[in-house]
Amino acid sequence: xxIFEHARPxxxxxxxxxxxxxxxxxxxxxxxxxxxxxxxxxxxxxxVRHYTRLSQKNFSIDTEFYPLxxxxxxxxxxxxxxxxxxxxxxGRHPLAPxxxxxxxxxxxxxxxxxxxxxxxxxxxxxxxxAGAQGELIGVMMIRAYHESRGDFERTEIIVPDAAHGTNxxxxxxxxxxxxxxxxxxxxNVDIDALKAAVGPQxxxxxxxxxxxxxxxxxxxxxxxxxxxxxxxxxxxxxANLNAVLGKVxxxxxxxxxxxxxxxxxxxxxxxxxxxxxxxxxxxxxxLPFIPIPFVKFExxxxxxxxxxxxxQTIGRLSAxxxxxxxxxxxxxxxxxxxxxxxxxxxxxxxxxxxxxxAELKKAGFEIAYPTRxxxxxxxxxxxxxxxxxxxxxxxxxxxxxxxxxxxxTTYFPxxxxxxxxxxxxxxxxxxxxxxxxxxxxxxxxxxxxxxxLVKNAPHTMPLRKLDDVKAARELDLxxxxxx
Amino acid sequence: xxxxxxxxxxKSHEWVKTEADGTVTVxxxxxxxxxxxxxxxxxxxxxxxxxxxxxxxxxAESVKAAADVYCPISGEVVEVNTPLVDSxxxxxxxAFNSWLFKLKPSNSDELxxxxxxxxYQTLLDSEEH
Numbered sequence: 001x002x003i004f005e006h007a008r009p010x011x012x013x014x015x016x017x018x019x020x021x022x023x024x025x026x027x028x029x030x031x032x033x034x035x036x037x038x039x040x041x042x043x044x045x046x047x048v049r050h051y052t053r054l055s056q057k058n059f060s061i062d063t064e065f066y067p068l069x070x071x072x073x074x075x076x077x078x079x080x081x082x083x084x085x086x087x088x089x090x091g092r093h094p095l096a097p098x099x100x101x102x103x104x105x106x107x108x109x110x111x112x113x114x115x116x117x118x119x120x121x122x123x124x125x126x127x128x129x130a131g132a133q134g135e136l137i138g139v140m141m142i143r144a145y146h147e148s149r150g151d152f153e154r155t156e157i158i159v160p161d162a163a164h165g166t167n168x169x170x171x172x173x174x175x176x177x178x179x180x181x182x183x184x185x186x187x188n189v190d191i192d193a194l195k196a197a198v199g200p201q202x203x204x205x206x207x208x209x210x211x212x213x214x215x216x217x218x219x220x221x222x223x224x225x226x227x228x229x230x231x232x233x234x235x236x237x238x239a240n241l242n243a244v245l246g247k248v249x250x251x252x253x254x255x256x257x258x259x260x261x262x263x264x265x266x267x268x269x270x271x272x273x274x275x276x277x278x279x280x281x282x283x284x285x286x287l288p289f290i291p292i293p294f295v296k297f298e299x300x301x302x303x304x305x306x307x308x309x310x311x312q313t314i315g316r317l318s319a320x321x322x323x324x325x326x327x328x329x330x331x332x333x334x335x336x337x338x339x340x341x342x343x344x345x346x347x348x349x350x351x352x353x354x355x356x357x358a359e360l361k362k363a364g365f366e367i368a369y370p371t372r373x374x375x376x377x378x379x380x381x382x383x384x385x386x387x388x389x390x391x392x393x394x395x396x397x398x399x400x401x402x403x404x405x406x407x408x409t410t411y412f413p414x415x416x417x418x419x420x421x422x423x424x425x426x427x428x429x430x431x432x433x434x435x436x437x438x439x440x441x442x443x444x445x446x447x448x449x450x451x452x453l454v455k456n457a458p459h460t461m462p463l464r465k466l467d468d469v470k471a472a473r474e475l476d477l478x479x480x481x482x483x
Numbered sequence: 484x485x486x487x488x489x490x491x492x493x494k495s496h497e498w499v500k501t502e503a504d505g506t507v508t509v510x511x512x513x514x515x516x517x518x519x520x521x522x523x524x525x526x527x528x529x530x531x532x533x534x535x536x537x538x539x540x541x542x543a544e545s546v547k548a549a550a551d552v553y554c555p556i557s558g559e560v561v562e563v564n565t566p567l568v569d570s571x572x573x574x575x576x577x578a579f580n581s582w583l584f585k586l587k588p589s590n591s592d593e594l595x596x597x598x599x600x601x602x603y604q605t606l607l608d609s610e611e612h
Contacts, residue, residue: 411547468546469572472523
């Protein structure tokens with residue numbers, strides 16, 4: 001039921017109502033509304049009940065284990081929220097003078113410095129407001145770099161087939177031709193294919209490391225040498241950074257640009273559309289193109305760096321300072337962890353993934369890359385299960401919902417048939433992981449003994465199995481009042 | 484499902500049937516529909532469009548993914564299967580009889596380079612590992 005369907009004419013929600021009628025005297029007549037906006041007329045109690053009920057129907061990281069591979073659905077510490085929501089931060093106007101916002105700017109400057117340190121890059125801009133925007137900006141900088149040197153022949157971006165789908169999309173958005181290269185049987189980029197693909201037309205390579213196959217690229221420095229020798233630059237998709245955080249620096253691997261998903265690795269709220277935040281880090285040669293604004297500290301004063309100091313910048317990505325509230329949460333998170341805590345992120349992310357992988361293997365599940373150590377995630381394939389029983393990865397995923405677990409990512413990466421991409425994340429305890437293994441074992445037994453139970457799952461959710469085809473074909477997204 | 488022996492195939496899972504009038508009919512294979520799952524939409528080319536071999540010429544979208552269809556041989560589109568747009572599930576039910584479009588080849592030699600049923604079966608076996 002939609003909030004609009006609870007509406008009755010004349011009902012008001014007084015806690016949300018403005019104290020005074022708006023003063024519209026300065027607005028020219030033609031711009032004034034003739035009709036009231038179409039808002040639901042509901043009481044405060046109905047509103048509270050409606051949204052509380054919705055939240056109860058929702059699977060979330062606050063209620064269930066959420067091993068959604070590639071998404072890093074880890075717990076968002078309440079302290080980060082509490083501190084970022086201090087009234088002094090929330091009430092701050094983005095155009096307030098710098099000397100009244102020194103505390104806020106100090107936080108951002110500190111965050112820039114910490115991210116610089118942990119990624120090994122020469123500069124950081126906190127401006128991008130989503131992973132996809134961070135990627136776009138990264139590739140725009142690569143283009144700006146080549147063009148600034150008068151090199152207009154570099155029209156291709158190389159993307160391994162194990163990359164995130166956004167990588168080729170980003171390259172195309174920036175006007176490049178995508179050259180896809182293959183993955184070998186161990187899950188590494190095929191080095192010979194890379195050698196054959198590079199040349200004077202190569203603008204750069206986009207790499208997700210660890211890859212979406214959940215393995216660390218073993219030949220990364222070799223790859224970086226090959227691309228650099230051909231005159232291309234290297235882009236690091238930081239989506240899986242929690243697997244290596246504090247252990248390996250992308251800058252040391254030779255990368256020229258990286259985006260970091262704060263809403264993944266740095267535990268800011270995630271899902272339901274964000275808001276995301278994806279700072280970009282750049283190597284020395286891309287520093288002139290870094291997006292503005294960012295914060296500098298000079299003569300005891302924090303100030304914004306703008307196009308005056310970075311004339312070749314690719315520009316602004318929003319009116320102000322990116323998603324400031326998200327940046328503050330990430331800042332509190334890194335300060336709570338400290339340097340030692342940062343090391344533990346990668347340690348526990350990989351430990352949890354490898355423990356879960358070993359236990360599921362013991363339970364009889366087929367691991368897609370059994371010879372490789374998992375990074376922070378790994379892939380189970382139900383290819384043989386499907387051949388023998390007809391039960392698919394999607395069936396198993398739905399059955400997991402019945403057992404109180406969010407499903408892992410299904411059918412991604414597309415290289416592996418009938419796959420589940422499982423990422424426990426570092427915040428989960430051994431007890432939770434064991435409970436998940438128990439549920440998976442139960443489902444495996446059910447597949448043998450009561451296959452229909454699995455095939456028709458979920459059974460306990462507010463909605464049963466959905467008609468995906470109907471949902472995709474007959475989109476029903478807009479509510480309109482009955483006249 | 485057995486692979487019809489009167490058709491030719493591509494490595495990207497399209498099937499091609501040579502008609503008596505010299506045109507070719509193009510669809511996607513049963514293996515392709517099985518990988519994609521329940522079809523939601525198909526986007527067909529327009530009559531008069533010309534494509535070169537391996538160029539993207541149509542889109543098959545399922546609940547799982549949107550996949551490009553690659554033109555098996557170069558040529559001009561002379562007819563499209565418009566009814567399929569309203570019933571893409573036909574591809575799931577009978578992929579080898581749910582054609583997408585007909586093509587007037589501009590270089591018939593390219594037909595010789597396509598796989599026969601046996602070659603396509605070998606390809607599928609190798610993809611299974």
